[in-house]
Amino acid sequence: MAEETRVILHGRRLSPYVKRVEIALKIKGTPYEFVEEDLKNKCPLLLKYNPVHKKIPVLVHNGKPLVESFAIRDYIDETWKTGPELLPEDPYKRAQIRFWASFLHQHFFEAWILMSKTKREAQEKAIKELYKKLKLLEDGMKDLFRDGIPSSVDNKIKVPINELPVAKELHIPHEIVVTSVKLLRELALKSSVDT
Structure with missing residues (x-):
């Protein structure tokens, strides 16, 4: 991918906010590079790209960072005209x-x-x-x-999410999700006992 048109998504695979952006990119057929972020040890680039919230997702296109999943989704829809519209x-x-x-x-x-x-x-x-x-x-x-006139958005909502080709492509194995949720729950319960 040429440096000036490169699309990079900084995030975590389990984040629903990152998934929202990934699905939009896949629907539009936009190639991108994924950078898995460690949120306990945030990399300098993530802090540079999102100095206000220091959160994911961050989409970098043409060297310019974008933050907040809804804003990124709208940018994707307005920038790449290929594929179906994400909004009516x-x-x-x-x-x-x-x-x-x-x-x-x-x-x-x-x-x-x-x-x-x-x-x-x-x-x-x-x-x-x-x-x-x-x-x-x-x-x-x-x-x-x-x-009664379905739009591309209607179709995405009415079809079971796990049946969408995009969802199948971005699927996270069940074991990883369960392990992550258990870990989050244990940490949350431990911190509530400690306080």
Whole structure:
């Protein structure tokens, strides 16, 4: 890949935020280099590219860094015209999808983290809250797609995620996910006991 058109994604394979960017790149057919980051020992490049949040993902294109997965997704959609559009052309539908994606991002991941860090009653409460949020999401998405004309985004939502070729290509083995979740839970529970 020529240096001036090189696309580099800094992230961790298990991060849902990084996955969002990887899926967008794959859908668009954009070749990229993946740099696995160690978040305990952040590399100088990551700190240079994202000095504000010092987080992943970071996409570097033409030597210019971009941060925050939704902003990166929009950049990918606007920069590479190959492949299907990631968002519909209709401004209202595009805004609605952005809203629900943000809602899912804020509430689903927050609830999942809470479920993994808590025990018994608190965990049950977090699960109930998650179900309420998912019901809101489901109801909100019904209105968005009621015209019956599926867009490329509709198709991605309606097809089971694990059946998408992109998802199969980016699949992380079950054992790695389970081991990582167990480790995160153990660390979270240990830190709650220590405090």
